[in-house]
Amino acid sequence: MSNVWTLLIADDCAEDREVYREYLLSDPHQSYQILEAASAELGLALCQKKHCDAILLDFRLPDMSGLEFLDELKQQKLPVPLPVIMLTGQGDERIAVQAMKRGAQDYLVKQHLQPDVLQLTVRNAIQQSHLQKQFSKIQERQQLAAAVALRIRQSQNLEKIVQTAVTEMQQLLECDRVVVYQIGANPDDNRSSESAKLYLTKLCEAGSSSSADAIELFTSFLRDNYQPSFGEVEGATTLAKAKASIIVARNRKKTQQAYLLVPVLLNNQEKSARIWGLLVAHQGSNQRQWRTEEVEIFNQLAEHLAVAIQQSEQLSQALMVSETEKQLNAFKSQLVSTVSHEYRTPLASILMAATTLKQHGDKLDETKHQQFLQIIEDKARQMAQLIDDLLVIEKFELGKAKFRPLPFELLQFFSDIIEQQRQTLSDRHELTFKITGNTKGFWGDGQLLRQILVNLLSNAIKYSPNGGNIEVHLMGNDSHIIFNVIDQGIGIPIEDKDRLFQLFSRASNVGSISGMGLGLAIVKACVQMHGGKMTVESQEEQGTKVTVCLPKRLS
Numbered sequence: 001m002s003n004v005w006t007l008l009i010a011d012d013c014a015e016d017r018e019v020y021r022e023y024l025l026s027d028p029h030q031s032y033q034i035l036e037a038a039s040a041e042l043g044l045a046l047c048q049k050k051h052c053d054a055i056l057l058d059f060r061l062p063d064m065s066g067l068e069f070l071d072e073l074k075q076q077k078l079p080v081p082l083p084v085i086m087l088t089g090q091g092d093e094r095i096a097v098q099a100m101k102r103g104a105q106d107y108l109v110k111q112h113l114q115p116d117v118l119q120l121t122v123r124n125a126i127q128q129s130h131l132q133k134q135f136s137k138i139q140e141r142q143q144l145a146a147a148v149a150l151r152i153r154q155s156q157n158l159e160k161i162v163q164t165a166v167t168e169m170q171q172l173l174e175c176d177r178v179v180v181y182q183i184g185a186n187p188d189d190n191r192s193s194e195s196a197k198l199y200l201t202k203l204c205e206a207g208s209s210s211s212a213d214a215i216e217l218f219t220s221f222l223r224d225n226y227q228p229s230f231g232e233v234e235g236a237t238t239l240a241k242a243k244a245s246i247i248v249a250r251n252r253k254k255t256q257q258a259y260l261l262v263p264v265l266l267n268n269q270e271k272s273a274r275i276w277g278l279l280v281a282h283q284g285s286n287q288r289q290w291r292t293e294e295v296e297i298f299n300q301l302a303e304h305l306a307v308a309i310q311q312s313e314q315l316s317q318a319l320m321v322s323e324t325e326k327q328l329n330a331f332k333s334q335l336v337s338t339v340s341h342e343y344r345t346p347l348a349s350i351l352m353a354a355t356t357l358k359q360h361g362d363k364l365d366e367t368k369h370q371q372f373l374q375i376i377e378d379k380a381r382q383m384a385q386l387i388d389d390l391l392v393i394e395k396f397e398l399g400k401a402k403f404r405p406l407p408f409e410l411l412q413f414f415s416d417i418i419e420q421q422r423q424t425l426s427d428r429h430e431l432t433f434k435i436t437g438n439t440k441g442f443w444g445d446g447q448l449l450r451q452i453l454v455n456l457l458s459n460a461i462k463y464s465p466n467g468g469n470i471e472v473h474l475m476g477n478d479s480h481i482i483f484n485v486i487d488q489g490i491g492i493p494i495e496d497k498d499r500l501f502q503l504f505s506r507a508s509n510v511g512s513i514s515g516m517g518l519g520l521a522i523v524k525a526c527v528q529m530h531g532g533k534m535t536v537e538s539q540e541e542q543g544t545k546v547t548v549c550l551p552k553r554l555s
């Protein structure tokens with residue numbers, strides 16, 4: 001705002017204009033630039049052409065009355081209404097009242113007008129009008145801010161929320177740039193602060209990005225204000241600091257940069273408030289003096305941004321829960337149909353064997369007797385195995401499976417399991433075990449490893465109905481152990497290969513070989529718990545090679 005105010009005197013009497021000019025120019029508190037008009041037409045034209053802060057208007061002009069002048073001025077639709085002080089004659093209070101009704105700010109009686117009265121009246125009128133202008137601008141901004149807040153809150157997902165926030169705030173604050181940073185989203189960011197484990201990632205920005213980021217500046221701001229309880233902000237004292245701050249920093253070119261910065265706090269009303277990120281408005285030079293009401297608006301919008309982010313997080317959590325529920329329901333119904341189907345065959349065999357033994361047991365020789373008992377035992381074991389597998393799967397599905405790694409003696413472990421499996425083999429099969437490299441220093445979970453090896457071996461045996469060699473090869477290097485289970489069995493059709501890790505999934509070439517399609521899903525989950533990977537290579541009718549690679553120690 002200029003220190004010199006411009007005043008238009010609209011009066012047809014040159015002497016009077018001279019007097020007012022003299023009075024005003026001698027005001028010790030304010031400097032003026034005076035414009036003069038001897039007629040209404042000239043006066044109105046001047047208002048259009050030049051910037052005026054106020055008009056001193058004679059109530060009777062040659063071409064128009066003062067009241068008509070006021071009406072004409074209104075018609076001009078100036079960007080901001082001009083304060084008018086009406087000069088009336090003695091005893092013309094009626095006109096004065098009418099003038100005030102039509103929008104004049106004040107009136108003065110021409111006769112015996114004292115300099116200090118004129119000075120004070122003009123000063124007051126202009127000051128009031130300036131205040132009014134400021135107030136309307138603040139009001140307008142508040143309304144805009146409310147609309148922006150609404151649009152932020154109505155945005156559906158995180159991406160849209162931050163995009164709306166930065167774009168709208170940059171326009172509202174008329175600044176160079178508005179940026180949203182997220183904390184802790186990118187652990188690989190090399191600009192992190194080691195001590196605070198503080199990671200800032202630029203999520204979204206609006207405006208010119210010519211100016212450099214000031215990540216270090218923001219990081220130290222956060223560290224200074226929120227340590228030692230960074231991340232989880234506790235107590236009201238720390239929360240009270242969560243107001244917008246203005247930071248002025250020098251960049252390398254020695255120019256000053258003004259940042260307006262506020263932490264975005266989720267759950268702000270509760271004790272467990274969490275810093276989600278930072279909202280930063282940026283002006284490339286220090287010419288910008290952030291005004292109190294702008295800082296206030298910035299604070300309010302940061303709060304709306306936080307609420308919108310929180311809502312979108314809750315929404316995606318709810319969606320995830322319902323997705324998991326859907327999957328669980330699908331799992332349960334699949335379970336019921338598979339279990340009833342898989343149980344029917346062994347149960348029928350058990351029933352048949354038990355009935356035969358009961359009804360004709362006395363007529364059967366010892367060998368037949370033993371054969372029927374063996375059927376009952378085998379089928380009951382098969383059913384027990386099904387139940388065990390289902391219980392394991394249920395644990396993984398509900399996220400209840402535990403990983404408890406311990407230093408592990410792999411050679412003994414592999415040898416024992418391979419020996420157990422050898423006992424179940426027919427003469428047509430051969431099972432060999434080979435070890436190479438350094439397998440020492442491995443930490444693993446025995447139960448999970450057993451699941452992996454037993455399932456892979458049982459598949460290799462089961463899907464080699466014509467026999468052949470089954471080879472287990474255990475290898476080790478400095479960081480990993482790797483093992484293969486290789487068979488010469490029926491192989492896997494290429495089109496089935498990718499889906500076999502899904503629950504209840506079986507290849508099209510299994511024929512009458514029994515199975516529920518759970519083993520590989522269990523193996524995969526156990527490998528993942530160890531932080532490892534597995535691959536399957538196979539060719540139909542040639543054989544299958546499963547490779548498992550596990551880190552020696554999960555960091």
Ligand code: ATP
Pocket residue numbers: 389455459460463487489490491492500505506507508509510514515516517518519520521543544
């Ligand atoms: P379960 O292991 O639950 O008793 P399953 O053996 O059918 O039943 P998975 O171990 O998950 O289930 O294997 C899924 C499918 O992958 C099998 O049905 C089979 O089609 C195929 N498969 C797995 N291993 C082999 C293999 N070594 N050779 C050929 N096919 C295999």
Ligand code: MG
Pocket residue numbers: 455458459515518519520
């Ligand atoms: Mg299996």
